[in-house]
Amino acid sequence: MDDRGCWNPILETLPLEKLFDLQLRKFKNILHWSYAHSPFYRRLYKEAGFEPGDVRTLDDVRLVPKVEKSMLRDTQQRDPFPYGDILAVDLEDVTVFRQTSGTTGTPVYHACTWRDWEIYTECWAYILYAQGYRATDRVFVPFGYNIFVAFWGGHYAAEKIGCEVIPGGVLDTAARVLKMQELKCTALMATPTYVLGMAETARNKLGMDVARDLQVRKITCAGEPGASVPATKKRMEEAWGAKVYDHIGATEWGAWSYECQAQPGGLHVNDAFFLIEIEDLETGKPVTEPGKEGKMIITALDQQTKPCIRFDSKDVIRWAGRSCECGRTFRLIDGGVIGRADDITKVKGVLLAPTAIEEVVRSIRELGDEYEVAVSKKGETDDILLKVEVRPGCEGEQSRILTRLKDQLRLKTNLGYRIEVHPFGSLPKYELKAKRFKDLRKKGA
Numbered sequence: 001m002d003d004r005g006c007w008n009p010i011l012e013t014l015p016l017e018k019l020f021d022l023q024l025r026k027f028k029n030i031l032h033w034s035y036a037h038s039p040f041y042r043r044l045y046k047e048a049g050f051e052p053g054d055v056r057t058l059d060d061v062r063l064v065p066k067v068e069k070s071m072l073r074d075t076q077q078r079d080p081f082p083y084g085d086i087l088a089v090d091l092e093d094v095t096v097f098r099q100t101s102g103t104t105g106t107p108v109y110h111a112c113t114w115r116d117w118e119i120y121t122e123c124w125a126y127i128l129y130a131q132g133y134r135a136t137d138r139v140f141v142p143f144g145y146n147i148f149v150a151f152w153g154g155h156y157a158a159e160k161i162g163c164e165v166i167p168g169g170v171l172d173t174a175a176r177v178l179k180m181q182e183l184k185c186t187a188l189m190a191t192p193t194y195v196l197g198m199a200e201t202a203r204n205k206l207g208m209d210v211a212r213d214l215q216v217r218k219i220t221c222a223g224e225p226g227a228s229v230p231a232t233k234k235r236m237e238e239a240w241g242a243k244v245y246d247h248i249g250a251t252e253w254g255a256w257s258y259e260c261q262a263q264p265g266g267l268h269v270n271d272a273f274f275l276i277e278i279e280d281l282e283t284g285k286p287v288t289e290p291g292k293e294g295k296m297i298i299t300a301l302d303q304q305t306k307p308c309i310r311f312d313s314k315d316v317i318r319w320a321g322r323s324c325e326c327g328r329t330f331r332l333i334d335g336g337v338i339g340r341a342d343d344i345t346k347v348k349g350v351l352l353a354p355t356a357i358e359e360v361v362r363s364i365r366e367l368g369d370e371y372e373v374a375v376s377k378k379g380e381t382d383d384i385l386l387k388v389e390v391r392p393g394c395e396g397e398q399s400r401i402l403t404r405l406k407d408q409l410r411l412k413t414n415l416g417y418r419i420e421v422h423p424f425g426s427l428p429k430y431e432l433k434a435k436r437f438k439d440l441r442k443k444g445a
């Protein structure tokens with residue numbers, strides 16, 4: 001801990017060459033560990049004719065077979081129940097069960113020993129400390145976390161820093177707002193959708209202005225890319241009178257990335273605990289130059305229970321290639337996760353990232369927070385239907401608003417849209433992971 005806002009000032013400011021040395025050392029360790037203890041990894045590597053000793057440099061990492069989500073699901077069908085043969089520890093050493101939200105299919109189970117859970121929360125402590133959480137904070141988490149890991153990680157990390165934590169499950173949204181007011185909470189962790197929804201509920205049901213009536217001055221977002229979409233971030237910051245910070249994590253490997261207080265337009269990668277590689281979406285070749293998009297291949301360097309080595313995350317990111325004024329040497333990715341390799345899709349021959357649509361919708365003040373997009377096939381061509389809500393009091397200007405929306409969409413995404421206006425408050429509101437983009441051309445969508 002130090003005044004510059006680093007939870008671990010040594011690791012977070014280590015020169016890059018030393019970070020790379022550390023990554024290589026840790027990578028070799030976890031590779032040997034997994035080969036020795038996890039039947040799943042041993043089988044995978046043997047079948048590919050690969051041995052852990054083949055990795056001598058960081059470039060050699062690319063020789064290691066990748067893992068993807070379907071393989072984790074498959075292993076759950078094997079013995080021993082319920083994780084299959086991927087664990088690299090005895091089942092009796094497992095102390096925690098979590099699972100993925102299942103938005104992309106059958107949930108994947110995740111196990112931690114006490115040691116791995118310590119590391120999981122340690123990575124979260126880097127995030128919260130970088131975003132200004134201190135022992136003087138009272139933190140509200142407006143969810144029942146159940147078996148989903150993210151807010152458990154945030155909860156324990158906030159305690160580790162010394163904050164006072166209030167788990168706000170069970171209560172409804174209005175009761176949560178009132179509890180935050182009563183306890184003078186100073187910080188909040190939630191999904192972007194819910195951050196906006198709470199402000200709306202406070203206004204409509206309680207006649208409250210959360211920026212004026214609550215004392216929340218920092219918000220950490222999870223679960224959706226919104227906090228890295230500038231227009232959505234601005235909406236949240238204005239509604240709450242608070243700084244809004246992004247973080248990115250996943251159940252299978254932990255919280256690997258975070259925005260610092262300098263808000264440099266991107267997120268730091270936690271290079272001490274994770275090895276991030278970027279692969280070109282079409283050629284699969286490594287991307288090292290800044291500004292070029294590709295999908296992230298990630299290794300959790302310290303995760304021993306259910307190792308995660310070269311996981312094909314399908315998250316699309318790009319290196320920023322610049323340093324941050326906060327002084328951290330941990331590398332920056334520009335604009336957070338830009339999309340999912342599965343969601344970034346060709347429509348009418350043009351590459352479309354759903355976050356680009358969000359940026360446009362949320363930048364138009366007269367439109368509500370909710371929207372939905374569906375791409376379908378109309379005869380020979382693709383049809384994009386965008387559903388939006390116009391805020392009460394702005395109905396008279398509807399045609400002017402829609403013209404602006406169409407113009408901005410064409411400018412930002414090079415595509416034309418069919419727009420439907422729905423009554424304010426009628427589009428689905430999401431508490432956890434919003435699924436606003438549907439590609440109906442794909443099977444099972």
Ligand SMILES: [Zn+2]
Binds near residue numbers: 260328
């Ligand atoms: Zn920074």
